Amino acid sequence: MTAAGPLSGLRVIDLGQVYLGPYCGLMFALMGAEVIKVEPPGGDGIRGIAGGRENPAAMMLNSSKQSVTLDLQSDEGRSALLALADTADVLIENSRPGTMEKLGLGWKTLSARNPRLVMGSGKGYAADSVYRDAPAMDFPIQALTGLMSVTGFPDGSPVKCGAAITDFLGGIHLFGGIMAALHARGTTGLGDFVQIAMQDVAHHALASNISSFLLAPDGFADRAGNSQAVLKVAPYDLFPARDGQVAIMCLNDRHWQQLSRAMGRPDLAEDPELAEGPARCARRAEVDGWVSDWTTGHTRAEIFAALSDARVPGAPVRTLAEVVSDDDMRTRGMIHDLPHPDLGTIPVPGLPMTFARHDRVPPRPAPAAGVDTARVLGALRQAGLSTPSEDSN
Amino acid sequence: MTAAGPLSGLRVIDLGQVYLGPYCGLMFALMGAEVIKVEPPGGDGIRGIAGGRENPAAMMLNSSKQSVTLDLQSDEGRSALLALADTADVLIENSRPGTMEKLGLGWKTLSARNPRLVMGSGKGYAADSVYRDAPAMDFPIQALTGLMSVTGFPDGSPVKCGAAITDFLGGIHLFGGIMAALHARGTTGLGDFVQIAMQDVAHHALASNISSFLLAPDGFADRAGNSQAVLKVAPYDLFPARDGQVAIMCLNDRHWQQLSRAMGRPDLAEDPELAEGPARCARRAEVDGWVSDWTTGHTRAEIFAALSDARVPGAPVRTLAEVVSDDDMRTRGMIHDLPHPDLGTIPVPGLPMTFARHDRVPPRPAPAAGVDTARVLGALRQAGLSTPSEDSN
Incomplete structure (x- = not known):
């Protein structure tokens, strides 16, 4: 050194x-x-x-x-x-x-x-x-x-x-x-x-977006908010916490199972009808509702800790004041x-x-x-x- | 070489x-x-x-x-x-x-x-x-x-x-x-x-945002859409064109005068009550309206060319399909x-x-x-x- x-x-x-x-x-x-x-x-x-x-x-x-x-x-x-x-x-x-x-x-x-x-x-x-x-x-x-x-x-x-x-x-x-x-x-x-x-x-820096466009150019929606533009994955969004919002993304089916258990819902993790991304996407309002039911009862910090323990990607949405x-x-x-x-x-x-x-x-x-x-x-x-x-x- | x-x-x-x-x-x-x-x-x-x-x-x-x-x-x-x-x-x-x-x-x-x-x-x-x-x-x-x-x-x-x-x-x-x-x-x-x-x-990469926050932390709005969070500048936004939207920003008073002339509105450029950013900010709806009156009659390409000639920062909002x-x-x-x-x-x-x-x-x-x-x-x-x-x- x-x-x-x-x-x-x-x-x-x-x-x-x-x-x-x-x-x-x-x-x-x-x-x-x-x-x-x-x-x-x-x-x-x-x-x-x-x-x-x-x-x-x-x-x-x-x-x-x-x-x-x-x-x-x-x-x-x-x-x-x-x-x-x-x-x-x-x-x-x-x-x-x-x-x-x-x-x-x-x-x-x-x-x-x-x-x-x-x-x-x-x-x-x-x-x-x-x-x-x-x-x-x-x-x-x-x-x-x-x-x-x-x-x-x-x-x-x-x-x-x-x-x-x-x-x-x-x-x-x-x-x-x-x-x-x-x-x-x-x-x-x-x-x-x-x-x-x-x-x-x-x-x-738009390589991933352009890639998504190339896979499905017809009727492509450039903007997906806080969700995924093309991949059939869910849940993937911001969710309401007691003190703000949290980002949670289940990029694959394993993430979903881990998240469900972290939410105290092993029944969801084991439900074969929810096992795959496209099925969860089709029932997105319902799936997001279960996640919200969990997140609304906790602080961002509690949720972040639970997600980390469960190996699910997610994090609090922090304000500039918090960041500074x-x-x-x-x-x-x-x-x-x-x-x-x-x-x-x-x-x-x-x-x-x-x-x-x-x-x-x-x-x-x-x-x-x-x-x-x-x-x-x-x-x-x-x-x-x-x-x-x-x-x- | x-x-x-x-x-x-x-x-x-x-x-x-x-x-x-x-x-x-x-x-x-x-x-x-x-x-x-x-x-x-x-x-x-x-x-x-x-x-x-x-x-x-x-x-x-x-x-x-x-x-x-x-x-x-x-x-x-x-x-x-x-x-x-x-x-x-x-x-x-x-x-x-x-x-x-x-x-x-x-x-x-x-x-x-x-x-x-x-x-x-x-x-x-x-x-x-x-x-x-x-x-x-x-x-x-x-x-x-x-x-x-x-x-x-x-x-x-x-x-x-x-x-x-x-x-x-x-x-x-x-x-x-x-x-x-x-x-x-x-x-x-x-x-x-x-x-x-x-x-x-x-x-x-948030240095400019953090800087804005430090200048006015009380009641600071983290998000400003397509406008400026802190600087008293206007017009600064997206505006409707015949075939989409254009970004136009008047970061300083010179930009405003150049824009007004490009819009065929020298009267606005010469109006002393509009000469300074804070005054234009206070009348933002009116100012944005004059700009929209101009942009709605033209294509993005026409507006971009006019802005470039007038040395006003601005550009078409392009879709991914156009970019690709x-x-x-x-x-x-x-x-x-x-x-x-x-x-x-x-x-x-x-x-x-x-x-x-x-x-x-x-x-x-x-x-x-x-x-x-x-x-x-x-x-x-x-x-x-x-x-x-x-x-x-």
């Missing part, structure tokens, strides 16, 4: 904005790389989105990074960025398509100066997509890719997945792609230009309560993976915009690299 | 099941690694889940892999797996917690034999979680992590994100973690044991129509990232269970590695 993370020694310039780029940079930072977040003079747009107060999300996604503010619209800002990129292993960006090229900071330029650089770009729509000129954010991407169409109840409207899921899918795919390019660099000595699009990673106050996530280092001068305590994510050979290092609080500008640019100057005068910042 | 992928030369043993492990292995395969899918004699459980027919999802997530069937309950199967792991750079698994250890195939054993091996394990709940003994699948994980609580309409029930999103988030995080361990191996010469849990990666038949995804190599002997043509995902220095290699059709067993084990024998007799398969 070593206190240094698996990516210590790497230097990453993180031009990420909002969620996608910053989440990618966060993975590098939490694994021990030196990550320099480069922001416009006013800071990454996400910092101020919450009506003048600093946005907790910016604190959650930029921990363990340094912050340098540069005005990339100015010659001095651009030359500082070029100097930074010359010293870096990785540069991450998720600006609008064409922005980096317009600034004279595209991959061809950066790569000609530093052939070992891996540049990672995350966009909503891919550069070769017919939609490439459309403004992209998580909400429209969920609409176009079908993610929204498969979410919600059959008799209701499509609804977005409430999390900005395509941003996070995008950010972690970008991280994976950059790591693959770094791997190849170990052989070739050359960096690479890695591009991902939210539209593509969202599409691939989860002790187990704190004990396990998945949430760190870090101080912020104005916001108080922020529940900052820990690295969502463990390594047997590396200690998990707790995150350091996210920097205020620009706190590291003078030091980082001063070090570049000392190293004899071309940099702007300090007063440009 | 080289035809070899960035991960060519790596050898990966993919014990993945269903979605999480196989998606991780798929990334390796599509980037040029040699990926050997190891399945039980009847094949990965997902192959048969569709009522006797082979499951298209298994074809979509196992392209470009080889398949070896081994009975890991037998001494011969286990010794073949050990011999395979001895030759590998990476071993992926997402079996139930404790399974690998019970089989005598845990990391300590594998690592003692092959210290360069990186073993990647993906689980629903982490090994150190209080929930570690609960059976985990995407549905209960969405419930417990709050992903379900933030999805749906404020006056309706929580609903799952229709995609098995925590499986795919898990798979790509596992890939990223394994790549980080391979990076560290370049310095230390030693492999590592990488573990991820769906509960953790799902939690981190998307020509642009085919042109761009994101969907490959590959033949399957029984199922016909399957829309197989392409690598969701591009590299400037590597051609994108089209996927090869997924193997039938066990087609490569004799060849792969024969090669191990020829190399003088301990293997079982061929008739054990």
